[in-house]
Structures are given as structure tokens and as C-alpha cells.
Amino acid sequence: MEEFAHKIQEEIGQFDREYLRKIQGDMFRCSATCCDNTSTSQNDLQRCLETCAQPAMKADRFMQEQMQDMQDRFQRCAMSCADKIKDKSTFGEVNQQANRAEMEKCVTVCGDEMIKMLPNYTNKMRDWFRKGYYLQ
Numbered sequence: 001m002e003e004f005a006h007k008i009q010e011e012i013g014q015f016d017r018e019y020l021r022k023i024q025g026d027m028f029r030c031s032a033t034c035c036d037n038t039s040t041s042q043n044d045l046q047r048c049l050e051t052c053a054q055p056a057m058k059a060d061r062f063m064q065e066q067m068q069d070m071q072d073r074f075q076r077c078a079m080s081c082a083d084k085i086k087d088k089s090t091f092g093e094v095n096q097q098a099n100r101a102e103m104e105k106c107v108t109v110c111g112d113e114m115i116k117m118l119p120n121y122t123n124k125m126r127d128w129f130r131k132g133y134y135l136q
Contacts, residue, residue: 004111008070011122012063019129020059027056059134066125074114081106 030052034045084106085099128134 001107001111004074004114007115007118008067011118012067015063015125015129018126020056020063023056023059023134027052055134058136059129062128062134063125066121070114070117070121073117074110077110077113078107081110 031049034040034048034052037045037048040048081103085103089095089099
């Protein structure tokens with residue numbers, strides 16, 4: 001499971017460096033341009049700032065949705081592990097230790113499966129950024 005979490009963090013860092021920082025930089029430069037225009041009203045300034053923030057907000061929301069989807073899949077797999085163990089277990093201290101070990105093993109398999117699926121997610125995410133969907 002630690003390997004899965006580590007891989008996810010690596011991917012998030014990669015997306016941050018490849019896409020998110022540029023989008024945030026564009027947002028700040030756009031916002032600075034809004035603020036530099038001293039002839040606009042406060043309401044127009046606010047609208048300008050909100051418009052500048054839209055791509056970054058869309059990108060952030062998209063990343064959060066993808067991360068949540070991965071986490072949900074992992075949790076469903078872990079719940080399935082717990083159900084399998086619960087369905088076949090009996091009570092007793094010895095069984096609790098065995099069940100715990102079996103659960104850890106099963107959850108590790110869940111993490112391994114998610115690592116195998118990670119390229120599908122990252123390809124989908126890269127495609128989304130490359131196509132500029134955050135700008136629409």
C-alpha cells in the first residue's frame with residue numbers, strides 16, 4: 001500500500017510540474033493584468049479575476065476527481081477483502097491474527113492492482129491537459 005501511495009504522489013508531482021504550475025502562473029499573470037487596469041470598476045475587476053481563475057479551478061477539480069476515483073476503487077477493493085475475510089472467519093484470537101495478516105496481504109494486492117491501473121489514469125489525465133479542456 002505504501003508503494004501505491006508513493007506512486008500516486010510521484011504522479012501528482014509530475015502533473016504539478018508539467019501542467020498545474022503553468023496554469024497557476026497563467027492565472028496569476030492574468031489576475032495581475034486585471035489589477036493593473038485601474039479604469040475598471042470593482043465589480044468588473046472581480047469578474048476579471050474570476051475569469052482568470054476558471055482554468056486553474058477546472059484543472060484542480062479534474063485532478064481531485066481523478067484522485068477520488070482512484071481512492072474509491074482502492075477502498076472498494078479493500079472492502080471486498082474485508083468481506084471475504086468476514087465471510088469465512090470464525091471468532092478467536094488466533095483467527096484475528098491470521099485474519100489481519102490475510103487482510104494486509106489482500107490490501108497489498110489491491111495496491112498492486114491500482115499501480116497497474118495508474119498508467120490508464122495518467123494517460124487520460126495527460127490527454128485532458130494536452131487537449132486544453134481546462135480552458136473550456
